[in-house]
Amino acid sequence: GRWSKLLTFSLGYDLYTRVWIPDPEDVWRAAEIIKDYKEGEPILHLKLEDESPLEYRIGPKDNPLPFLRNPDILVGENDLTALSYLHEPAVLHNLKVRFLEPNHIYTYCGIVLVAINPYDQLQIYGEEVINAYSGQNMGDMDPHIFAVAEEAYKQMARDERNQSIIVSGESGAGKTVSAKYAMRFFATVGGSANDTNVEEKVLASSPIMEAIGNAKTTRNDNSSRFGKYIQIGFDRRYHIIGANMRTYLLEKSRVVFQAEDERNYHIFYQLCASASFPEFKDLALSNAEDFIFTSQGENIFIEGVNDAEDFKKTKEAFTLLGVKESNQSSIFRIIASILHLGNVEICSERDGDSCHISRNDPHLTHFCRLLGVELEQMEHWLCHRKLVTTSETYVKNMSRKQAANARDALAKHIYAHMFDWIVEHVNKSLHTSSKQHSFIGVLDIYGFETFEINSFEQFCINYANEKLQQQFNQHVFKLEQEEYMKEQIPWTLIDFYDNQPCIDLIEAKLGILDLLDEECKVPKGTDQNWCQKLYDRLSSSVHFQKPRMSNISFIIIHFADKVEYQCDGFLEKNRDTVYEEHINILKASKFRSSLQLLMETLNATTPHYVRCIKPNDEKEAFSFDSRRAVQQLRACGVLETIRISAAGYPSRWTYPDFFNRYRVLMKKSDMTVGDKKLVCRNLLETLVKDPDKFQFGKTKIFFRAGQVAYLEKLRADKFRSACIKIQKTVRRWLQMVRYKKIRKSAITLQRFGRGYMARRYAERLRLTRAAVICQKQYRMVRERTAYLRVRQAVVTIQAFTRGMFTRRIFQEFLLHHKAMIIQKHVRGWLTRRKFKVARNAAITIQCAYRRMRAKRELKQLKIEARSAQHLKKLNTGMENKIVQLQRKMDDQTKDLKTQNEQLVVAKASLGSEVNKLQKELETMRSRQGDGSQLTSLKDELEKLRAELQEAHARRKKLEEEHSNEKMRFEQVSCQSLKRRSSFSFTLYSVGRVQAELDEERQRYQNLLREFSRLEQRYDNLQEAKPGHRRNNSNQSSLESDSNYPSISTSEVGDTDDAIQLEMGVEKAAMDIGVFMKLQKRVRELEQERKRLQVNLEKMEDQSKRKVGPCLKNADLAYNSLKRQELESENKKLKNDLNELRKAIADRASKNSSSNELQDGYNLLLGQLKAANEELDVRKEEVLILRSQIVTAAQQKEKDTTNHIVSHQTGNGELGLAYQGLKQVARLLEAQLQSQARKHEDELEAFRTQIELLRDDIEKKQEMLNHTMSLSPEAQVEYSVQQEITRLTNDNLVRTLQPGCYSRTLNHTIMIQKTKLILYQQSYSETLCEYRPRGTYWNGTAQTKPEMTRQVTVQRREKDFEGMLEYYKEDEALLVKTLITDMKPHAVSATVPCLPAYILFMCIRHADYINDDQKVHSLLTSTINAIKKVLKKNNDDFEMTSFWLANTSRLLHCLKQYSGDEAFMTQNTAKQNEHCLKNFDLAEYRQVLSDLSIQIYQQLVKVAEHVMQPMIVSAMLESESIPSLAGVKPMGYRNRSSSMDKDEEGPGSYTLEALIRQLGQFHGVMGEHGLDPEIAGQVIRQLFYSINAVTLNNLLLRKDVCSWSTGMQLRYNISQMEEWLRGKNLHQSGAVINMEPVIQAAQLLQVKKKTSQDAEAICSLCTALTMQQIVKILNLYTPLNEFEERVTVSFIRNIQNRLQERNDVPMLLVDTKHTFPVLFPYTPSALSLETLHIPANLSLHFLTRV
Secondary structure, eight states: OHHHHHTOOOSSSOTTOEEEEEETTTEEEEEEEOSOOOTTOSEEEEEETTSOEEEEEOOSSSSOOOEEOOOGGGTTOSBGGGSSSOSHHHHHHHHHHHHHSSOOOEEEETTEEEEEOOSSOOSOOSHHHHHHHTTOOTTTSOOOHHHHHHHHHHHHHHHOOOEEEEEEESTTSSHHHHHHHHHHHHHHHTOOSSTTOHHHHHHHHHHHHHHHHEEOOSSOTTEEOSEEEEEEEEOTTOOEEEEEEEEEOOOGGGGTOOOTTOOOBHHHHHHHHTTTSGGGGGGTOOOGGGSHHHHTTSOOOOTTOOHHHHHHHHHHHHHHTTOOHHHHHHHHHHHHHHHHHHTOOEEEOTTSSOEEEOTTOHHHHHHHHHHTOOHHHHHHHTTEEEEEOSSOEEEEEOOHHHHHHHHHHHHHHHHHHHHHHHHHHHHHHHOOSSOOOEEEEEEEEEOOOOOSSBOHHHHHHHHHHHHHHHHHHHHHHHHHHHHHHHTTOOOOOOOOOOOHHHHHHHHSTTSHHHHHHHHHHSTTOOHHHHHHHHHHHHTTSTTEEOOSSOSSEEEEEOSSOEEEEEOTTHHHHHHTTOOTTTOOOOOHHHHHHHHHHHHHHHHTSEEEEEEEEOOOSSOOTTOOOHHHHHHHHHHHTHHHHHHHHHHSOOEEEEHHHHHHHHGGGSOTTGGGOSOHHHHHHHHHHHHOOOGGGEEEOSSEEEEOTTHHHHHHHHHHHHHHHHHHHHHHHHHHHHHHHHHHHHHHHHHHHHHHHHHHHHHHHHHHHHHHHHHHHHHHHHHHHHHHHHHHHHHHHHHHHHHHHHHHHHHHHHHHHHHHHHHHHHHHHHHHHHHHHHHHHHHHHHHHHHHHHHHHHHHHHHHHHHHHHTSHHHHHHHHHHHHHHHHHHHHHHHHHHHHHHTTOTHHHHHHHHHHHHHHHHHHHHHHHHHHTTOGGGHHHHHHHHHHHHHHHHHHHHHHHHHHHHHHHHHHHHHHHHHHHHHHHHHHHHHHHSGGGSHHHHHHHHHHHHHHHHHHHHHHHHHHHHHHHSOSOOOOOTTSOHHHHTOOSOOOSSSSSOHHHHHHHHHHHHHHHHTOHHHHHHHHTHHHHHHHHHHHHHHHHHHHHHHHHHHHSTTOOSHHHHHHHHHHHHHHHHHHHHHHHHHHHHHHHHHHHHHTTTOHHHHHHHHHHHHHHHHHHHHHHHHHHHHHHHHHHHHHHHHHHHHHHHHHHHHTTTOHHHHHHHHHHHHHHHHHHHHHHHHHHHHHHHHHHHHHHHHHHHHHHHHHHHHHHHHHHTSOHHHHHHHHHHHHHHHHHHHHHHHHHOTTHHHHHHHHHHHHHHHHHHHHHHHHHHHHHHHHHHHHHHHHTTOOOTHHHHHHSOOOOOOOOOSOEEOOGGGHHHHHIIIIITOOGGGGTTSOTTHHHHHHHHHHHHHHHTTOHHHHHHHHHHHHHHHHHHHHHTTTOHHHHHHHHHHHHHHHHHHHHTSOOGGGOTTOOHHHHHTSOSSOOOHHHHHHHHHHHHHHHHHHHHHHHHHHHHHHHIIIIISOSSTTOOOOOOOOOOOOOTTOOOOSSOOOOOOHHHHHHHHHHHHHHHHHTTOOHHHHHHHHHHHHHHHHHHHHHHHHTOGGGOSHHHHHHHHHHHHHHHHHHHHTTOTTTTHHHHTHHHHHHHHHHHSOOSSHHHHHHHHHHOSSSOHHHHHHHHHHOOOSSTTSOOOOHHHHHHHHHHTGGGOOOOOOSOOTTOOOOOOOOOOOOOOOGGGOOOOGGGOOTTOEEO
16 A cells, blocks of 8 residues: 555655755755656656645756655765765755754765854854864764864874865855864864963964954855965974964955945954043044944944954954064054045045145044154145156146045055064964974865956955865865775776866966956056957857956856956956055966965865855854755855765775675575675675676775665665564464453353352352251240249359358357467467576676686787787898898999989988988887877877878869869860851851862862972973073972972971072962961961860879879879870970981081081080980889889878777887878878979969960961951962061071070080989989888888889880881982882782881881971972872873872871871770871871872873773674664765774774773772772762763764664663672762763653653753753664654754753763862771881881881
């Protein structure tokens, strides 16, 4: 039927064949044959699209058979040569469909890019589009001007041959815009390698040239009225180094004349619009309507154009190109003078042969003033001319018309020379001294023009286009020949149009130009005479004709059309009638020579063609006028390209594509052959019988026109038969399903009927049985009720009778039981009374006997107590202790004697004290027998107890005062914290939102990336700068490379001085580190306040532990005293000592020639070191003794109390208790007094610190408030000024006191010696206090193991603390070994991030010895070395990953061991002991954090560079699901000559290769110990890059927007998601980044027909913008004729539904977007003391400490 016939079509003119017929309005009109046509019939029966019939007459000459239409599947192709039928209507229809439906303005036509002006702003020229086309082959992406530019750039780099892009078209077609975008592409892709910004200057030349060379015409608001050829120069690395511009055919006549609704050049109107500016007052300009040269068009405005704003841009461009203000002023004066010259009024005399100018003419006055010429001379020569003969010179009057023409010629000449001067200056600014390796030229020139009146300008333009068309034809012919030769196909000469005869007509000897020059030389030559000569000499040429109705015009038959030229003005315009008094003569031969030079340049380059088409004359957006389009297509050579292609084999397929498309036509036996070429040969020989219809090339199959359509017909027939078979099978299956459904229904009905009958019968049986049961039950209940009533009566009678008899028996039993209870109690009382009497008698006897035995024993004990044997036993223990203490005292006295004489005095005093104690002991022994002292001892004991309580009360009072001071300090701290919190809240309140925090982090990291880029550029410039850069002698090479100032404890170290000396105050002020200090000053103050508060709490706890009952052992006392004594005193002393050491070291290095000073310094240091060592020894011993005394005293206080209570009855025990309490009271009183003094000192110190901190905080708060009130730029400047002032003051103090270091050192040594003596005295006093207590404790036989420790004072032995020591001179070797020469595989078998751990252990040792210069130098050298390594290996992923892991680990170590409690929560006790003691490296942590961000960005950049060529091939092109993708029928010709493929084609990447590469990246990062969170962020960024590149290519490629590609893409994404889950990365956010491309794949697969489908698409594609959805729908391409296209109405429906989204107008995804990286804090569980350094690292110069 009809449907089957619609599915088929034939190559002949059969029924339902579609054709094109001519149409006067639309040029070509579609029709369909409704009756088979037989050859020779005069009429072809057609049906138009509106269903109206038409009889089309066929004639052998007048009306040949109409052109056949292409299949619908070929409509909308990217390349016109891919059409099966190549002819004018097919080309026009394809361009129209692409332009109106999907709004594609670019289309290929072989090597030509056809660009249709959309008269609308399109978002297809952004930087992301440039990045998408950069590096791509010309045939792989949708047509675009960027694709042509990339092809030219690629061929220049590959072939090392200069390139040209020839942009042509008529006025308003968009030539200038296309050339501008091509130059923008080159400026972006080939940006300059240095800071010359040549590409910006190249782009800046456009607004200048548009201002002086563009004007409004009836066809275009910004029409270029001159041609230009811009050569962009490149160096050997293909970076832009310069440019040069050549101009042609400036339309000078526009300066003095404009047609209706046209304007003069833009610069005149821009200057008039800015005439009110003060600097232009002297130009005497006004509105443009007041000047003749700018008001002839009667419309001085352009809709949507602000001339004043454009003038600002023009001035900015002049400034950017280096045009001085004076030169700019001169240019504007010249332009103003031309306007005034046009308004000069020339008055005619009465005779008509002469004229004059009024002397009061203001415009002539302004003209002469602006140009600096004499008014009288100009007034005279504007009205006269000079005639020179052989003998004399005459001055001749001119008529008014002659004078006006001369004036206009002068104006044109002045403007032309100004134009040439500006072009020359632009070329000078774009010129470079570097050697140019190659160039790409962009030619922007008029296209072929024909108007109602064509004059000299159109003649020159069309002559130039004839030359360009000849070059174009030869190039196309040459490419075709090369293609045939490359594919080894027999080459037959193709006849093509040669316009050489037309060119000879114009430029040959005695041609049009020769005759014109000859006539110009004739004194009285006229246009009519010249025209008559043309008729006489050129009428024989086939390209020259004489009009029938005119004798002052002639016709030239150009390649595009016939053009009639009016001869009026040819001679005048050729000679530019500027008399000798005005200037000179310009001849047409000058244009001919410049055109010849242009053609030579173009012939020496590889051309690329862009043909711009103007779709309509009304400048309406996306409106297509077929007549105007065809006219331009004929003129621009596109149809000639089609004709040349169609003459040979236009359709070309590669063997794999042909095999994939047409394998459905093969048999199964044909598929068994392994060679695809042989299979294709066999198939074609079977299907196409005529061997001339195809040719087998080396890599492609070439088809004649129409053969692809024939193959498509066969393929459609095959599919049709397959569809019929499928339909037959499906219909049978449907009928079978329907029969089974009916049969099943019948069976179901029968089953339900039978079931119903059976249920009714069963129901009747149930009812009968139920009635019987009811009767039975009723009868049973009736009988049972009577029985139960009788039984109940009998049971009741029995119950009452039995109860009466039972109560009687119970009463009798109860009486007997009461009698038994009375008897039991009486018998018990009698027995107990008898037992008590016997027990009391026995106790009385026992007490009497025991008292007698006790009296005897007491008497015996008193006798033993008075005996001498007991006293002797007591004396034996006391003497042993005394002898032991004397021996220890002697040993210690010998050691102390060498240090100071005070130890001798201490020994003598100890000896006297021992004697005194011995005497007291003898006295005590003599008084022991006297019992009369008991009362006085008790009184004294009570008195001592009272004093002890009073001491406790004083201690409690001191503690209360201490707590009050602590509360005051906390209040002040809270106020400070509140101030800072309020300031922080004001400053960072917006940052509470996570999105804004990410945005700030992103901005900061972008600034950091820009800073890194500028730093890299600065390094490159320094390396390229000739000569030697001098460094300061006192600055190391590593420090000179540092980009950060000194941020150690001494903030004004050598590095800052070096920076100040080398870079000056300005460069040092701009260092980012200085501003970083000021920003973090408030945070430092807060940290200092917290540190003071923590120290205060610790001291309070220590004071409580000292006197409280919780101190129960000697170790706690020892640690408490050590923290109290050493942490406060030794820290200050070490800082002072190290500062003096550094000061003297600096002084000694500056005066290294003074040997005496060096020797004195060494001697003083030696003495000081010895004194410090002895001081440490004495302090250690004193602390040990003090801790033992405190512990023993507290223990003895407890024991003494118990001892007194238990021995109150003995006089000797009471005396011992009295002595013990006395000693304890003295000890406690002394401790309380010393503690009170210390608390008072500490409180006073804290008060002072609080006041200082309060003042400092107030100052900082005022400074910050002042800073916040300023602008951001002023904030930076103010902060830098503050820092410079502080640094200058510190340096000035150091400069004014050069000789104070030695005096300060001597003074410090004296202080150290004095402190040593004080410690020795304190040590002696402690021994004196300790010895009697030891005697007493020994006397009471309280010997414990602690006593041995008290007597024998030993120093603690130090263990390995996880530090590495190195000498200062080995620092460079350390950095070289660990960083510069380090290879990742060298430490692959060790602990991950080993270099970071080693560097931190070295930093710990420098902190331990309090050497801030060493810390600063090591960290600076480390940072600079890492930067150099990364710069050297900027494309090595493994090296970048290795140093990212080590840098982040070093950053974590600085946090983990910083001492900040926030970072110590997961530390072990041993790790807490390894914390830094002296330096706060918070600012270095910031520097390392910034460095980590830079390394991360480099890592991502390297990974993206590796993956970039893999993404498109793996995600869109490789067949992950075999045989799914179909191939569209297209005349596949590789337009890109840069695609130099071999027979098998280039190696393409598969999805497995991409996933393998991702796995390799992840494995390398894991192997190097990179934190999993950071690795996850890297993978997330890479997935974003994959999404962006894939989606951008999908949006720019029509060939991949199909259902099968969507299926392949969805499968590929699922495989990548599976890989993420396998690597446990599914929570990293990588899948979310793929959501846009996932939705794009779903969009390709869903139905796209009804309104429900549109609603589903809108709800589905939430991650895509409206532009992206519409673009994909426009690009969607059916793979065969069975699939419908997306209708325009459906796309409009989608657009209407998505209007309310308010999406950002973005088509392509930004491929350069990077997410802000976060470095989470991950502490290491590794303990530093367990770290092992491999021997292969050669770090033997490091010492474990």
